[in-house]
Amino acid sequence: MFEKTRTYFLNIKKDFSKQQHEKKAEQKLETFSGKKDGILAWSDYRHPGAWVAYTIGIGILIIFVFLALAPIFWLFVSSFKSTSELYEIPYNFWPQSFSLTKIIEVWQYLDFGKYFLNSIVVAVGSVMAAVFFNGLLAYAVSVVKPRGYKVVYALVMLSFMIPTVANLVPLFKEISDFGLINSYLPLCLAAGANAFYFLLFKTYFDSLPQDLFEAARVDGAGDLRIFFSIIVPLSRPIIGVVSIFAMTAAWSDFLLPYLVLQDDGMQTIMVKIYSIQSTIATSTEFGPDRLLMLLCLSIIPQIIFFAFFQKQITATSTTSGIKE
Amino acid sequence: MKMVATKKMQGRGFGGGRLRKRDLIGWGLMLPSLLLFLFFVWWPLGSNIGLSFFSSVGFSANKFVGFANYATVFQDPIFLKALLNTLKYVGWSLLIGFVIPIFLGLLLSEVVHFKGFFRTVLYFPSMISGIAVVIMWSFLLDPNAGAPLNAIITALGGAPFRFLDDPNWVIPLIVITMTWRGAGGTMLVYLSALQTIDNSLYEEARIEGASFFQRIHYVTIPHIAPTIRSLLVLQIISVLQIFYEPLVMTSGGGPDGASESLMLLAYQYAFVKTGKASLSSATSVILSALTILLTIVYLTFVSKQKKKAPQDV
Numbered sequence: 001m002f003e004k005t006r007t008y009f010l011n012i013k014k015d016f017s018k019q020q021h022e023k024k025a026e027q028k029l030e031t032f033s034g035k036k037d038g039i040l041a042w043s044d045y046r047h048p049g050a051w052v053a054y055t056i057g058i059g060i061l062i063i064f065v066f067l068a069l070a071p072i073f074w075l076f077v078s079s080f081k082s083t084s085e086l087y088e089i090p091y092n093f094w095p096q097s098f099s100l101t102k103i104i105e106v107w108q109y110l111d112f113g114k115y116f117l118n119s120i121v122v123a124v125g126s127v128m129a130a131v132f133f134n135g136l137l138a139y140a141v142s143v144v145k146p147r148g149y150k151v152v153y154a155l156v157m158l159s160f161m162i163p164t165v166a167n168l169v170p171l172f173k174e175i176s177d178f179g180l181i182n183s184y185l186p187l188c189l190a191a192g193a194n195a196f197y198f199l200l201f202k203t204y205f206d207s208l209p210q211d212l213f214e215a216a217r218v219d220g221a222g223d224l225r226i227f228f229s230i231i232v233p234l235s236r237p238i239i240g241v242v243s244i245f246a247m248t249a250a251w252s253d254f255l256l257p258y259l260v261l262q263d264d265g266m267q268t269i270m271v272k273i274y275s276i277q278s279t280i281a282t283s284t285e286f287g288p289d290r291l292l293m294l295l296c297l298s299i300i301p302q303i304i305f306f307a308f309f310q311k312q313i314t315a316t317s318t319t320s321g322i323k324e
Numbered sequence: 325m326k327m328v329a330t331k332k333m334q335g336r337g338f339g340g341g342r343l344r345k346r347d348l349i350g351w352g353l354m355l356p357s358l359l360l361f362l363f364f365v366w367w368p369l370g371s372n373i374g375l376s377f378f379s380s381v382g383f384s385a386n387k388f389v390g391f392a393n394y395a396t397v398f399q400d401p402i403f404l405k406a407l408l409n410t411l412k413y414v415g416w417s418l419l420i421g422f423v424i425p426i427f428l429g430l431l432l433s434e435v436v437h438f439k440g441f442f443r444t445v446l447y448f449p450s451m452i453s454g455i456a457v458v459i460m461w462s463f464l465l466d467p468n469a470g471a472p473l474n475a476i477i478t479a480l481g482g483a484p485f486r487f488l489d490d491p492n493w494v495i496p497l498i499v500i501t502m503t504w505r506g507a508g509g510t511m512l513v514y515l516s517a518l519q520t521i522d523n524s525l526y527e528e529a530r531i532e533g534a535s536f537f538q539r540i541h542y543v544t545i546p547h548i549a550p551t552i553r554s555l556l557v558l559q560i561i562s563v564l565q566i567f568y569e570p571l572v573m574t575s576g577g578g579p580d581g582a583s584e585s586l587m588l589l590a591y592q593y594a595f596v597k598t599g600k601a602s603l604s605s606a607t608s609v610i611l612s613a614l615t616i617l618l619t620i621v622y623l624t625f626v627s628k629q630k631k632k633a634p635q636d637v
Contacts, residue, residue, distance in 0.1 A: 038434050038518075039526065039539050053536070057431050064428060065445050068508070072449075074472060075460050087468050091475030129360075137357035146350025152358065159365040161619040166565070166587070166608050167368035169375060169594045169601045173383040174368060193360035223349045252453030254568055259595070270455045277459050277572065292463065299456050306451045310444050313451070314512060 072299075079292040086289055106293045109286075110272075116301075118184075119268040122257065123250040125188030130246035131239050133192030138201030139231055143213055144223050160195035165255045172259055182263045187256060191249070197242045204238040205231070244309055251302060269298045369612075376605035383594075383601050393606040403607065405581045406589040409495065410564060410611075413585060416496050417563045418556075421503035421510075426552065428507065429514030430544070443515070447508035454505065458572045461501040462488065465573075488574055491582035498569045498583060510555060517551040518544070550628070557622035561615050567591065586611045 044050045080095040141149050180186045216226050254270050261267045378385035397403045465487040474484045488494050529539045567587040570577050577584030593604035
């Protein structure tokens with residue numbers, strides 16, 4: 001008797017769930033509607049296999065995110081442990097307490113602010129030298145093009161292949177002959193002779209419209225005038241990029257500062273950390289737990305820096321396609 | 325335009341040898357930077373090659389000895405070990421570190437959800453200074469049974485591992501550390517190459533019914549092949565110069581020289597085993613020669629790449 005009504009309702013129910021299903025699928029597709037490029041475009045996601053593959057892909061990325069962050073997370077957590085806690089069996093991930101006094105204690109014991117300041121001095125000096133000297137050279141090679149500029153370009157590119165530190169002995173001898181041991185000057189100026197920064201500047205200047213310079217010349221502007229009234233204002237983005245690179249490089253630099261800064265009070269953070277690490281086996285007062293805390297303190301500025309400039313940093317590497 | 329033309333003509337009209345005002349300004353602008361390059365790069369490079377043919381007193385050249393330093397170096401067992409190890413570093417880094425960034429770049433270019441988050445986080449380790457990274461990893465790879473990675477291994481039922489104390493494992497483990505730090509940066513370069521692929525190629529492939537793997541094979545890989553080749557050479561060059569990783573992680577090339585590298589040896593000849601400055605020079609000249617050889621290969625690839633696709637690089 002109710003057979004008809006029942007099938008009627010069943011059909012409605014079926015239709016409804018079918019509709020819902022389709023709606024869901026469409027909604028899912030919608031997330032990809034913006035994806036018109038790439039190996040899989042949004043239309044490919046009609047295929048359920050694509051969904052499985054996509055989910056696996058996301059899963060793999062999450063695993064890599066874990067691999068990238070876990071060691072740093074471990075470092076921050078473990079830096080609050082004591083030495084005996086570090087090597088405790090069975091292993092405890094968390095320290096017994098997160099006492100902030102340990103940070104202060106380590107900081108004060110070493111007078112760490114001093115090394116921080118040294119690192120900042122070197123970093124700021126390096127940024128200034130990197131922008132000024134490489135920018136000027138790139139401007140001359142890219143825009144002014146005086147006779148013989150091709151030779152200069154070839155010679156600079158030659159140094160792209162050989163890092164400054166490869167010729168350790170003569171470089172060190174030169175620096176000490178000039179009386180520059182225990183001076184920040186050679187460390188900062190070394191950033192001014194960097195083929196990578198030069199190349200970044202040159203690529204940028206080459207991309208500026210040449211008509212602009214021609215027009216300025218027709219108007220009677222000299223090369224110096226062009227530099228200050230056209231190039232400098234237009235170069236803000238590239239100056240920013242080189243500054244970021246030079247800043248991170250200077251903060252992380254190790255070998256040259258290690259050889260040049262022999263006086264303990266002059267050392268940069270990385271040099272100080274290395275000298276602590278290399279003597280830790282014999283040191284009685286500075287245990288591994290304190291070294292861990294020092295590591296944290298030394299990379300926090302880099303993390304803050306990254307947080308501020310992460311867009312510029314990742315965008316540069318993406319668009320320039322040049323790798324340091 | 326006119327003015328430029330007349331200026332050029334003037335320059336020629338005065339006999340060609342005479343300097344134009346522009347040349348003077350140009351060289352004036354270049355001079356300070358060129359002095360720096362001279363001081364930090366060219367002069368050390370030249371005198372390093374020179375010193376490698378002399379005996380040394382302290383850091384100064386003494387007597388011309390021809391190729392004697394090179395002969396000494398090649399007879400030093402630690403040099404041969406370092407040479408072999410450096411090649412091992414390169415081989416392992418290609419095995420471990422080469423494919424991961426390509427794979428991550430591909431994944432990331434296809435992902436829609438949290439793309440910015442993934443990109444930022446995966447790049448993050450590249451931002452931390454190398455010294456801090458290697459010290460952190462020496463803690464993680466501590467051979468003590470109570471150290472983090474060994475704690476995981478023992479929890480899974482394994483025996484504590486010697487990690488960096490094991491001569492067979494020390495190089496691959498150092499390479500893993502380098503990959504951990506470097507993969508994100510390389511990934512971004514691949515990502516940029518992937519973004520330049522003309523989408524109509526993919527559309528055509530779709531219309532022709534090419535499967536996912538066919539699309540990768542016929543569209544993606546050929547297009548990023550120049551980038552892959554360039555980064556391959558760049559990676560080889562940078563790994564050839566491996567230095568502070570073994571210095572810090574294995575206290576200077578241990579166990580028993582199993583992680584010694586050429587650059588590290590050049591440093592040790594000069595600053596640790598005193599009185600061997602000439603040997604240090606010979607070692608870094610050999611290393612530089614290897615590097616230049618590979619850079620020439622790299623530059624030919626780049627110029628080919630430029631000819632093929634002038635919009636990227």
